[in-house]
Amino acid sequence: AQPSAPDPIPAPLRGLEFGQLNFLHTTDTHGWLAGHLQEPSYAADWGDYVSFATRIREKVEARGQDLLVIDTGDRVEGNGLYDSSEPKGVYISEILRHQPIDLLTSGNHELYKQNTSEAEFFTTIPNFRGNYIASNIDIFHPGTKELVPLAPRYKKFTTKLQGIRITAFGFLFDFTGNNNRTVVQPVEETIKEDWFQEAIRDKDVDLFLVIGHVPVKSQEYQAIFRAIRSLRWGVPIQFFGGHLHIRDYARYDAKAVGLASGRFMETIGFLSIDGLSTSTPVFKRRYIDNNLFSLRHHSGLDEDGFPTEQGRNVSRLIAESRSALHLDEVHGCAPRDLWMSRVKYPSNDSIYTWLESQVLVDSLKDESRGDTPALAILNTGAIRFDIFQGPFTQDTTFIVSPFTSGFRYVKDVPYDQAQLIVGILNKQPQILRTPRYSPFTPLAPPEQLAYSNDIVADLTVGASKPQQAPLSGQEPELIPGYTTKDDAGTDGDDTVHSPISFYRVPNCIQALVAANASAVPETVDLVYIDFIERHVALAAKFAGLDVNFAQESEVYMPSMTLTDLLLDWVKTHWKCE
Numbered sequence: 001a002q003p004s005a006p007d008p009i010p011a012p013l014r015g016l017e018f019g020q021l022n023f024l025h026t027t028d029t030h031g032w033l034a035g036h037l038q039e040p041s042y043a044a045d046w047g048d049y050v051s052f053a054t055r056i057r058e059k060v061e062a063r064g065q066d067l068l069v070i071d072t073g074d075r076v077e078g079n080g081l082y083d084s085s086e087p088k089g090v091y092i093s094e095i096l097r098h099q100p101i102d103l104l105t106s107g108n109h110e111l112y113k114q115n116t117s118e119a120e121f122f123t124t125i126p127n128f129r130g131n132y133i134a135s136n137i138d139i140f141h142p143g144t145k146e147l148v149p150l151a152p153r154y155k156k157f158t159t160k161l162q163g164i165r166i167t168a169f170g171f172l173f174d175f176t177g178n179n180n181r182t183v184v185q186p187v188e189e190t191i192k193e194d195w196f197q198e199a200i201r202d203k204d205v206d207l208f209l210v211i212g213h214v215p216v217k218s219q220e221y222q223a224i225f226r227a228i229r230s231l232r233w234g235v236p237i238q239f240f241g242g243h244l245h246i247r248d249y250a251r252y253d254a255k256a257v258g259l260a261s262g263r264f265m266e267t268i269g270f271l272s273i274d275g276l277s278t279s280t281p282v283f284k285r286r287y288i289d290n291n292l293f294s295l296r297h298h299s300g301l302d303e304d305g306f307p308t309e310q311g312r313n314v315s316r317l318i319a320e321s322r323s324a325l326h327l328d329e330v331h332g333c334a335p336r337d338l339w340m341s342r343v344k345y346p347s348n349d350s351i352y353t354w355l356e357s358q359v360l361v362d363s364l365k366d367e368s369r370g371d372t373p374a375l376a377i378l379n380t381g382a383i384r385f386d387i388f389q390g391p392f393t394q395d396t397t398f399i400v401s402p403f404t405s406g407f408r409y410v411k412d413v414p415y416d417q418a419q420l421i422v423g424i425l426n427k428q429p430q431i432l433r434t435p436r437y438s439p440f441t442p443l444a445p446p447e448q449l450a451y452s453n454d455i456v457a458d459l460t461v462g463a464s465k466p467q468q469a470p471l472s473g474q475e476p477e478l479i480p481g482y483t484t485k486d487d488a489g490t491d492g493d494d495t496v497h498s499p500i501s502f503y504r505v506p507n508c509i510q511a512l513v514a515a516n517a518s519a520v521p522e523t524v525d526l527v528y529i530d531f532i533e534r535h536v537a538l539a540a541k542f543a544g545l546d547v548n549f550a551q552e553s554e555v556y557m558p559s560m561t562l563t564d565l566l567l568d569w570v571k572t573h574w575k576c577e
């Protein structure tokens with residue numbers, strides 16, 4: 001772990017049940033390779049994961065079993081270690097490559113920007129040569145300008161010890177927000193292609209392995225499941241997915257399951273399969289909290305025995321990278337916790353209420369517009385993480401707001417029509433739900449798509465005894481954390497926690513920024529974060545506004561991003577005592 005990481009807190013644990021074939025899975029790590037430096041439950045780093053994978057490999061191989069390490073994308077954007085370097089990602093790609101990953105694929109974040117997808121093509125794919133698969137992504141080769149597969153479409157291989165014959169695919173969900181130097185083919189079209197049809201007709205296969213940046217409960221994975229199962233009714237299919245930032249497990253039939261392993265290096269997913277060639281293979285899953293108490297426990301090793309030399313070196317490399325990027329530099333001190341979804345919106349402790357009522361109101365102002373009032377609209381997905389009471393560092397800045405989006409505006413919009421826009425963005429299900437092939441990216445944080453209702457934690461559970469027998473032999477008081485419910489029940493998390501509430505938030509929030517806050521303006525500058533221009537333009541049409549956004553919008557506060565705006569506000573208002 002990193003030198004400043006908090007010590008893990010002992011908690012009741014459920015063990016790993018190894019099988020003939022075992023997997024470790026990460027997804028949506030978004031640059032959090034240093035771990036969570038303000039949360040003991042998730043404070044292990046990528047170096048610890050390198051040690052852990054080695055120790056688990058030693059353990060299973062000693063039994064004659066196999067281990068595969070999987071990553072399903074969105075490795076980029078979301079943490080100072082990725083976003084604060086110039087160019088972005090140079091430290092991350094060097095750190096990532098020290099983990100031997102057997103199969104990996106791309107997420108949507110690797111494709112938002114041309115330079116990110118080209119870094120993937122020129123750096124990450126060569127770093128993991130032969131293990132990176134991209135079943136439905138093409139890229140215009142930056143040299144030849146030809147459209148070529150981002151990486152091989154699929155991979156057929158046999159496992160090291162048992163020679164299990166595996167055909168693996170690597171998909172991205174039907175993403176439409178990619179840069180125009182890349183092409184994402186909808187999954188439903190890809191699976192009609194000859195290469196895929198031939199691959200699933202191959203009889204010499206013991207397991208189909210579908211890894212992807214795709215929710216495990218999705219139309220895309222259902223389509224792949226149906227395509228394989230319609231031809232190969234007896235062959236087990238193992239899916240690994242992600243994108244919604246949640247822990248999840250899907251059971252498609254008795255021989256096909258899928259695992260999603262959370263987000264931000266909070267979770268290391270574990271899955272085992274036993275009886276692969278029988279009519280009733282047994283699948284076991286575990287969501288491991290990424291901290292040293294859990295990792296050492298599952299390895300069966302103590303503080304001295306657990307780390308490998310390679311793991312220690314990677315932790316050191318992360319520390320050096322963080323230091324080179326000045327990620328511990330303190331810009332201010334947050335007076336209290338501000339939550340994305342743990343509290344109701346609006347409320348005093350909601351990060352969105354804080355943004356609306358303080359940050360935007362105090363700081364959003366384009367000098368060239370004088371005192372013209374502005375109605376500002378922000379999508380809630382632009383904010384990526386909670387703010388904890390205490391130091392607000394260079395790292396926190398990018399953890400909360402990693403994107404490079406700035407602001408645009410349309411002038412002289414009648415206030416009564418401008419006001420309707422947020423309501424439309426928040427109510428219209430066709431915008432909210434992004435049906436298949438819709439050109440619209442969801443606006444809220446991804447985990448909001450996974451739940452349709454608030455989940456209000458029963459706080460009396462925290463004080464009661466855990467239902468599953470703890471394996472650690474102790475019964476310490478439960479600490480708040482994941483209490484996952486999935487297709488296999490409620491015993492998936494390795495750590496027995498007390499629950500945390502989850503509240504729904506709207507797609508967008510808005511703030512009226514005016515010198516005279518009590519007067520109702522006749523017209524306003526309609527200001528919005530540029531990422532949502534297509535959504536705002538459509539909602540404006542519904543609101544009866546006749547505006548051509550491509551021609552009539554302009555940059556608001558030139559060269560100011562949301563990230564800069566937040567940071568300036570913190571520096572001014574949250575002085576450390």
Ligand SMILES: Nc1ccn([C@@H]2O[C@H](COP(=O)(O)O)[C@@H](O)[C@H]2O)c(=O)n1
Pocket residue numbers: 074108109112243244379380381382383403404405441442443444445446531
């Ligand atoms: N420039 C961006 C990029 C993304 N978002 C928001 O993030 C959501 C996607 O997050 P995943 O980690 O699930 O891919 C997207 O739907 C937007 O809400 C953004 O605001 N700005």
